[in-house]
Amino acid sequence: MSDRLQSQIAFIIEIDKLKTILRQSVLASDPGRRENDAEHSWHLALAALLLAEHADQPVDPLKVVSMALVHDLVEIDAGDTFIYDDKGRLDQEERERKAADRIFALLPPDQGTSLRALWDEFEAGCTADARFARAIDRLQPVLLNLATNGLRWRANGITADRVLARNHVIDDASHSLWRFVQGEIERMVAEGHLPERP
Numbered sequence: 001m002s003d004r005l006q007s008q009i010a011f012i013i014e015i016d017k018l019k020t021i022l023r024q025s026v027l028a029s030d031p032g033r034r035e036n037d038a039e040h041s042w043h044l045a046l047a048a049l050l051l052a053e054h055a056d057q058p059v060d061p062l063k064v065v066s067m068a069l070v071h072d073l074v075e076i077d078a079g080d081t082f083i084y085d086d087k088g089r090l091d092q093e094e095r096e097r098k099a100a101d102r103i104f105a106l107l108p109p110d111q112g113t114s115l116r117a118l119w120d121e122f123e124a125g126c127t128a129d130a131r132f133a134r135a136i137d138r139l140q141p142v143l144l145n146l147a148t149n150g151l152r153w154r155a156n157g158i159t160a161d162r163v164l165a166r167n168h169v170i171d172d173a174s175h176s177l178w179r180f181v182q183g184e185i186e187r188m189v190a191e192g193h194l195p196e197r198p
Helices: 003-020 037-054 061-070 092-104 109-124 128-147 151-155 160-166 168-172 175-190
Strands: 022-026 034-036
Touching: 003 034, 003 037, 003 092, 022 037, 022 128, 022 151, 034 037, 037 061, 037 128, 037 175, 061 109, 061 128, 092 109, 109 128, 128 151, 128 160, 128 168, 128 175, 160 168, 160 175, 168 175
Parallel strands: none
Antiparallel strands: 022 034
């Protein structure tokens, strides 16, 4: 086996660990089970493909899907940081950059550099593609919470004002998706599934 193929296979085996990283979100189809990072990345990639027409600026759906598939690989080392965990977010960037250095270095240099560039672009959020990928990344757990009447939000004491504040990045890429989220959060409050404020 060539060194190149050996590196590629080692990377593929390494990223299997993503299946063991549990997130706070539960499955819409099975609220008794938490979603793992691999499931999140797959769900996010399909959502990005399907919802690309709602981006405010033109995006390359394949690039957005590629970002969706690589953006959480760093959580193999860094773990998943809950979006509402203010303390955990303090060193999140440092933990994830260190993980990116290790994980993408497992690949042959050309592929490692390419995937790392996608990850860096996603993190920076400076391009239309990255902004849309980040928006869908925030939308996906919102959708799971909406499907379960805010099950994980309520379990973690999250209020509507915090949901809107932490997910406002959706509006940076898609006004229509953000209006949808705002409307659904208003509905959740009106139906008593989510307190408006602490």
